[in-house]
Amino acid sequence: MTKKYAIGVDYGTQSGRAVLVSLEDGTELADHVTPYSNGVIDEKIPESGVELGFEWALQDPNDYIQVLKQSVPAVVRESGVNPEDVIGMGIDFTACTMLPIDGQGEPLCFNTNWRENPHSWVKLWKHHAAQAHANKLNNIANERNEKFLARYGGKISSEWMMAKAWQILDEAPEIYEVTDQFVEAADWVISKLTGNLLRNSCTAGYKAIWHKEEGYPSKEFFKALDPRLEDLTETKLRGEVVPLGTKAGQLTEEMAETLGLSPNVAVAVGNVDAHASVPGVGVVTPGKLVMAMGTSICHLLLGEKEVEVEGMCGVVEDGIIPGLYGYEAGQSAVGDIFEWFVNHSVPAYVVEAAKADGVGLHQWLEQKAAEYKPGETGLLALDWWNGNRSVLVDTELSGVILGATLQTKPEEMYRALLEATAFGTRKIVDAFHEKGLQVDELYACGGLPQKNKLLMQIYADVTNRSIKIAASKQTPALGAAMFGAVAAGKESGGYDNIIEATEKMARIKDETFEPIPENVALYEQLYQEYSKLHDYFGRGENKVMHRLKSIRAKVSE
Numbered sequence: 001m002t003k004k005y006a007i008g009v010d011y012g013t014q015s016g017r018a019v020l021v022s023l024e025d026g027t028e029l030a031d032h033v034t035p036y037s038n039g040v041i042d043e044k045i046p047e048s049g050v051e052l053g054f055e056w057a058l059q060d061p062n063d064y065i066q067v068l069k070q071s072v073p074a075v076v077r078e079s080g081v082n083p084e085d086v087i088g089m090g091i092d093f094t095a096c097t098m099l100p101i102d103g104q105g106e107p108l109c110f111n112t113n114w115r116e117n118p119h120s121w122v123k124l125w126k127h128h129a130a131q132a133h134a135n136k137l138n139n140i141a142n143e144r145n146e147k148f149l150a151r152y153g154g155k156i157s158s159e160w161m162m163a164k165a166w167q168i169l170d171e172a173p174e175i176y177e178v179t180d181q182f183v184e185a186a187d188w189v190i191s192k193l194t195g196n197l198l199r200n201s202c203t204a205g206y207k208a209i210w211h212k213e214e215g216y217p218s219k220e221f222f223k224a225l226d227p228r229l230e231d232l233t234e235t236k237l238r239g240e241v242v243p244l245g246t247k248a249g250q251l252t253e254e255m256a257e258t259l260g261l262s263p264n265v266a267v268a269v270g271n272v273d274a275h276a277s278v279p280g281v282g283v284v285t286p287g288k289l290v291m292a293m294g295t296s297i298c299h300l301l302l303g304e305k306e307v308e309v310e311g312m313c314g315v316v317e318d319g320i321i322p323g324l325y326g327y328e329a330g331q332s333a334v335g336d337i338f339e340w341f342v343n344h345s346v347p348a349y350v351v352e353a354a355k356a357d358g359v360g361l362h363q364w365l366e367q368k369a370a371e372y373k374p375g376e377t378g379l380l381a382l383d384w385w386n387g388n389r390s391v392l393v394d395t396e397l398s399g400v401i402l403g404a405t406l407q408t409k410p411e412e413m414y415r416a417l418l419e420a421t422a423f424g425t426r427k428i429v430d431a432f433h434e435k436g437l438q439v440d441e442l443y444a445c446g447g448l449p450q451k452n453k454l455l456m457q458i459y460a461d462v463t464n465r466s467i468k469i470a471a472s473k474q475t476p477a478l479g480a481a482m483f484g485a486v487a488a489g490k491e492s493g494g495y496d497n498i499i500e501a502t503e504k505m506a507r508i509k510d511e512t513f514e515p516i517p518e519n520v521a522l523y524e525q526l527y528q529e530y531s532k533l534h535d536y537f538g539r540g541e542n543k544v545m546h547r548l549k550s551i552r553a554k555v556s557e
């Protein structure tokens with residue numbers, strides 16, 4: 001049989017990337033990135049310029065289609081493979097990234113009647129303006145002793161489907177009314193590729209409170225939230241929820257022609273970016289925590305039992321790998337914090353020095369920051385620039401840098417921010433480990449491990465665990481392609497299941513980051529201080545960060 005290939009498309013926060021891989025051994029023959037032309041829409045809606053409120057983050061679904069149109073033909077061209085030998089395709093997406101669609105499956109924001117209404121657009125995962133709705137949902141769920149809360153670390157996030165749908169109902173009932181369905185962007189893109197709208201069990205499980213045996217929460221629960229929501233899951237969230245690796249269909253004739261592929265290409269149902277990375281780095285057993293490190297970090301762990309872990313984003317049976325419980329936790333900003341620092345807090349002399357050295361600002365700051373020992377900066381930071389996803393589940397928390405003096409340098413602050421995110425990860429590792437979910441070693445993928453070695457060493461030192469690094473620069477896309485190979489099935493040259501695909505196609509680098517004992521001891525002391533600060537601002541009665549946010553929201557109304 002001739003060699004067969006699959007394409008994976010990873011939809012990130014700022015861009016979409018396609019990769020074409022060999023099914024024989026996972027070799028990546030070509031990759032291509034398409035930045036979203038409308039990027040993250042957080043100030044004004046394109047064209048009409050309608051202003052967005054505080055904590056809004058939207059996207060344009062047309063950008064997702066452009067990724068397919070540009071990146072897929074590009075990888076086929078660059079790889080030089082015969083398009084007939086591409087047999088499978090899969091995608092992964094940020095989540096919960098959701099949109100309202102009409103009865104024809106078209107996004108409401110494509111309709112001129114609704115385009116000027118911000119609620120008709122895609123709500124990106126990091127849209128946090130539904131916090132009030134999440135808070136109300138959690139209070140009511142607590143009062144009613146809803147069983148599902150335990151599966152989500154005790155709190156449902158404002159980033160997720162129910163809070164976002166409720167915000168639409170409350171703030172734009174006319175949009176809610178004309179919405180035929182609320183769908184994950186992952187499922188919508190698959191419907192555009194295949195003509196079939198199916199809900200994947202990963203996004204439904206982690207982001208829409210769906211459970212394999214129990215389904216969605218009861219109608220009574222939704223009625224208690226708001227009588228108008230009573231039928232939400234039967235109406236606007238209706239539809240079959242199918243397991244990962246399911247074949248959603250084949251490319252429509254029109255899509256096949258646009259992409260330059262055969263209409264026989266099998267397309268897998270959508271997946272979440274971080275979750276697709278787990279098989280992408282070869283992890284199919286418990287004990288190995290996978291960190292998808294980019295603008296944010298998602299932490300994924302497999303377990304043989306279902307346990308309750310403080311602040312985890314969720315536990316879903318078969319949610320990552322069939323036969324195991326998939327656990328997710330996360331930090332809502334990591335690379336984004338470093339970007340904020342580089343964009344807003346670096347003085348002109350640093351910009352000049354980096355230019356003179358011929359390196360980027362991140363590299364310059366990393367090199368300088370690497371000259372310090374743990375604790376030498378005298379600084380300690382809380383990594384909550386975009387709230388705290390785990391373990392506190394509170395988007396209203398904000399950042400802190402403590403210990404600044406007149407001598408403090410930009411590279412010291414940069415280092416303190418790298419360290420703060422590592423401490424945030426340590427909280428998550430400890431939360432899992434203490435509940436009997438072993439975390440023996442770490443695996444890292446995403447943009448950050450490729451970009452910043454100091455960061456990775458700090459993570460190894462702070463967690464006192466070795467870190468293996470993904471060989472692929474596009475691990476989620478590789479994982480998505482692997483699910484594409486499973487959708488294609490063995491008879492077409494693909495695989496029977498994801499474990500088989502992982503054995504053949506996943507790869508990690510030879511290089512690992514090992515904890516340095518001297519640093520581990522120093523960081524242990526700093527972590528104890530971080531924990532005190534974390535609990536002081538994040539738990540209990542001290543709500544200063546909430547008060548600051550609410551004053552800000554009132555003043556800017």
Ligand SMILES: Nc1ncnc2c1ncn2[C@@H]1O[C@H](COP(=O)(O)OP(=O)(O)O)[C@@H](O)[C@H]1O
Nearest residue numbers: 012013294295335336338339362446447451452
């Ligand atoms: N050298 C660097 N060190 C640390 N962070 C970096 C560096 N270069 C870029 N970043 C950050 O990496 C993030 C992008 O990560 P990446 O994995 O490429 O994207 P995404 O999260 O969209 O998948 C941005 O937030 C950016 O600020």
Ligand SMILES: O=C(CO)[C@H](O)[C@H](O)COP(=O)(O)O
Nearest residue numbers: 012013094095125294295296
């Ligand atoms: O919540 C998520 C997954 O469950 C988001 O998809 C994720 O946090 C965004 O990922 P990235 O940092 O790669 O853009």
